[in-house]
Amino acid sequence: MQRFQGEEIMPKRLALQPDAIAMAQELITLFRTAAGGSREELSTQLQVLEGEDTDYRVKRGLAHALSTSFCTFEVRSPLDPAMLRQRVFAGSAQTVPSPQTSSHTLGQLANALSRELEREVSPEQIRAGLYADLPDNHILTQFDAPTPEALIHRYNLSQAQGVLYRASHVTITAHRNDPGEYKLLFRYMKLFGLMAYIEGDADHGFTLTIDGPASLFKPSTRYGLALAKMLPALLHVTRWHLTATLVPRSVSPYTPPLARFSLDDQCGLITHYPPGKPHDSMIEQAFHERWQRTKTEWRLEREVDLIPLPGSVMVPDFRLVHPDGRTFLFEIVGYWRPEYLRKKFSQVRRAARDDLILAVSERLNLEKAGVELRDLPARVVWFKDRIQPKAVLEVLEG
Template sequence: MLPSQLLVTRTFQGRVRPVFMIPSSEALELARKMIGIYSEGIGKRQGEIADEVASLEGGAFDFRAVRGLKAVLDKYSSYSPDSPVDPRELRRRAFAAARGPALDDYERSRALTAASEGLGIAVEEADRIFWGDLEAERTLSHFEPMEPIQLLARYNLSLMQTLLFRSTSLEIQAPGNWKPVLRRAKQLGLMYEIDGAGEGQRLIVEGPASAIKLTERYGTSLAKLIPQIIRCSQWSVKAGILTRWREPRLLSFSLSSEDGALLPRDGAIGNSETFDSALEEGFYRRFSSLGSRWKILREPDMIRVGSGKAFLPDFAFELHKRRIYLEIVGFWTPEYIARKIEKLKGAANVEMMIAVDRSLGITTDYPGGVVFFENEVPLKPIIDRLERAEEELMAHEIGRLSGLSIPIEGDVVSVGGLAVALGVPQEALRKHFESTTPAGYVLAGWQLVKESKIAEIDSVLAGVRALKRACEILESQGITDPYPILERLGYSVRMSGLAIDGAEIKKKEKNREERSG
């Protein structure tokens, strides 16, 4: 963005437009000269650069445009003090040596000499760099070159961003490209709603002028959304612009991809600034490390919340086709949150949790559950909610399975594979078999094994002592987990160290009653 005093606009019949720089021969020549000043200015003081740019004012272009171009060029420049020592330390030593104001050249020279000797530099060097850390005294150390037409396009983008800093709302249409724009809006923490569907779908973002206490910070975030919009092949924006010149007025602003030739294209935007969404990323990383059965999804599908509105939550947790959504709230106004919650209450058959920054001072009775946080979203209330949902899910599925006739075929049947075929959670099916084991089968770990097959395996294992050999035999019989079968057959395992190679199996002795019988 540009400083507000450099914004150049025209108004007509309630509409406002930035005065973009058309790439005419005169404008391109001005841009070329200014780029030349910077390209040839490495090592020059910032004040010298500014003086050279100022000499170009007063021509065919508004002085604000020249200064605006300079502001853009400064974003691609680096300045640093041209000093072997910290000028602040030099001044501290000089003021200490003077013991008061230096009223004449002699006193000044004496203080400067004492300071320079302490820092190991010449008096002449100390005199040159005494104020070297001031902005005008810093020297140009790096400049990222660009073409004249790129400079004009970047200036036009900055004009658009600066104007939208005064917007009350921004309505965006980007047919076929809306999801990257929405994703960026969410990353930036902007307050938004989705209206309509299909090609007519609109993303409506609240403007800085509607967020009274967040104007500067929020306006900067909104400005960062604009490059993502103009990257789309087809787009249009509409905004209400609040002006405070003489008396407040609300003007309308609109722009579309038909004006795209005046704005940066992909290669001219430069490196896009990535939003540091540490809060969301940190939560995602911490939850993923838990190994939960619930799968966490980032930016799941949109939720319709009635009246043609839609909503895209931050996360969804999914287990056996059941989804519970989570929205993290950290940069919204209380009024916006209240409206959002009311809309979510109207979402049919949607389970949603909301995590709210405690500093916002919001209290709500949202039925889906509210988790308050300070620095990071706590995992425990999230996990507790998911565990309750899993218990409900298991109870429902087990109850459903009790009324089903489940066909079992084969000597060894995988519970997991059977669950997939039946479309039920494998945990629920295993719990069902624990209480209702099919006739003629034994539940061994995650497999159903025919009793006749177990008897066959028992005879094959006769005389086998090495655990490794026993496991190989069981694997050849289709058994994936040997230990439940070995235990069923009355074998104990004796380990010799941690490796399986030296381990042995031995049948437990039958008790006396069994022997006497």
């Protein structure tokens, strides 16, 4: 839901006013009482709640946020529904089809199948489970009720995310932030597989130019969703500004061929993403724990400097700091995909850092990935299942 202000798109938001809070609370109560019922029963109750109100679209948006983010729907059937249908249909093929007797025939088949299964499944359970895998028959098994305010915040964030589905490209500028905030943002961008060109450094800030779904040869709903998922991650950054060029749907002759959308750190949107896990993998966590038990003057730090590269940035896993002022960056290379390995070692060469240590898994097939370690500027520590602090210390002191 949005409106145009010239060429600027303005998503509709809900203010934390009593009427909006009451509407959110009414929907939360409805979902809470619907627990244990089917999705179809829930949809019927939502239609009754909408009634003839003019704000039905807002209610649908709030209900969608509740259904997708706070609900768990499951298939409830004693046996696999597809297998049940196969057994029942095979049995019904032995009888003469008749609409008048179909219910009676199904009852007979359910009784026969129940006896065949030695009464472990009742005829009623067989009839109920026959189409239990259809979405309308999924059962609401868990509802993690949010507060009305949290639901409204999620709704407002979703409104802004939806605008990015039509983006041709997005530009983000961020400066004077903690390096850890940049690191978290870049990790989320990598997780979502966004195509981005990055300029700058942690001291002066970064400019990120991201291709939007409308810039692709064929607009991709999946990529648009990935771009939308980036927005809650951006909200963890303290100072930023986002501008997007959009290709709006042609809804009227007055709709501009291109539109703009902008946000900044004063937008008031609230993220629901966690601020970041202490470690990205079990290997990192185990190495950190072993280092803490190692008797050494070298201190292992989690938040590290970002290494700017032409059009990208490299984010090492740790920094090693000695009291005499020596520092090294430490990066773990344990991921096996050939594309990742080629990109990682290309970054290392482009960075040309002699204070970088790579922990490389011996289980990686570097030859198959087309990766060579000759003339690599970084030091290398090999490991199998775990990284030994002793091996890292030998490289440091060497």
